[in-house]
Amino acid sequence: MNIVYLGWGHHIHLRRWAEYFAKRGERVTVLSLTPPGSELPKVRMIPLVCARRREALLKAEIRLWLRLLRADIFHVHWAGFAPLAAGIGHCPTGITAWGSDIYKYPSYSEQVQQSIRNALKFARFVTCDSYDLKSRIAEISGRQDHVHVVQWGVDTDLFRPGLDTTAWRERIGIHGATRVVYSPRSVNEIYNIDKVLEAFARLTYFRPDTVLIQKYYNADPARLQKLQELAARLEIVDRVKWVGEVAYEDLPALYNLADIMVTVPHSDGTPMALLEGMACGVPPVVSSVPSVLEWIEAGRNGLVVPAGDSDGLFQAMKRLFNEESLGREMVVHNLRVVEQRASQNVSMQKAHLIYRRTCSP
Known part of the structure; x- marks a missing residue:
């Protein structure tokens, strides 16, 4: 099978799909809208030279590559890019929605909404990572x-x-017996990292042996500075460890x-950070967004707080530190959940079946 992907070639989400199918022996090419980053074994990375030019030129370049590559499947990652595939017609087109591309749909202009709606409606297949996203896609596309x-x-x-x-x-x-709270989401406003800092600052009064590890990959420098200044005002500078790429x-x-x-955003699909943490045996505290609640049952395999509620987040973290047996029970449950529902082999076998059905006459 000859699979051509379109999306951010540097992004780990797209790279996971490409690498998996390349290892299976499929012919895999990524048409990248960004500098693609490091090479992937057996994956051809093609930076699109018209990525920052007019849409008509970009579409023409994509059409040319699909003709030259003779793709069996053209798979677009991120619904906002799907209109670039409209009318190409060289091979079956599929779309993978990532979350915010669908959740932010009401804020787009009518023209953009129409183009995304048509792309979702006429794609041969659409994938997403939660049933909540599936229902949103059905509302938008009408099927x-x-x-x-x-x-x-x-x-x-x-x-x-x-x-x-x-x-x-x-x-x-x-060093030593220091306890660690890990916040793996980036510092974009949607992830409520300011509330994480506020809650953690309160936690340090009860658990002075704790540190917070905060990721800040792909960070807006102004947003990062604002959060670091907040950490200074909260007097937790020496307790927060900032980790980039x-x-x-x-x-x-x-x-x-x-x-x-x-991980406590206002809006989300199924975060890979959550599933990876569950697989590594880390008890989670999450916000009550629908996609996440498809994985977390409050009190059983994680604690759930309203998004933006720093007091609720503080209370949840304090409870997990005080009730360590609860955390151990969550870990046992989550390891089973990941193996049954979220392992890469299970997920990509399902994707492979979709590809095969799509390619069948």
Whole structure:
């Protein structure tokens, strides 16, 4: 099978799909709208030279590459890019929605809404990572028979409990019996990192042995500075460890370093950070957004708080530190959930079946 992807070639979500199918022996090409980053084994990365030019030129370049590559499947990652595939006609086109591309749909202009709506309606297949997203896509496109829930998939051979965290402890400067709260989402406003900082500041009065690890990949410098200034006002500068880009293979040990994980956005699909943390045995505190609640049952395998509620977040973190047996029970449950519902092999086998059906006459 000859698969051509369109999207952000540097992004781990797209790279997971491409790498998986390349390892299966499929011919895989990524048409990248950004500098594609490091090479992937057996994957051809093609930066689109018209990515920052007029849409008509970009469409023409995409059409040319599809003709030259003789694709069997053209798979667009991110619904906002799907209109670029409209009318190409060289091969069946599929779309993977990532979350905010659908949740932000009401804020788009009527012209953009129309183009996305048509692209979703006439795609041969659409995938998404939650049933909530599926229902939103059905509302927009007017159909759901071609929409499939397919997770990005966690590599459970890589993301697992019990990994050595020594290198991370030395890198960040964490010593002894220090306890760790890990906030793996970026500093974009939607993720409520200001509320995470406020809640953590209160936690340090009860648990002065804690530190917060806060990711800030792809950060807006002004937003990052604002949050760092907030940390200074809250007098937790020495308790917050800011971590930027992390190599994919280094992520599992970072999760293993954590005693608690927090991800509390206002809006979300199914966050890979949540599933990866669950696979590594980290009890989660999450916000009550529909896609996340498809995975987390409050009190059983995680604690749930309203998005933007710093007091609720503080109380949840405090409870997990005070009731360690509860956290251990959550870990046991979550390892089973990930293996059954979120492993990469299970998810990509489902995607492979969709591809095969799409290519069948």
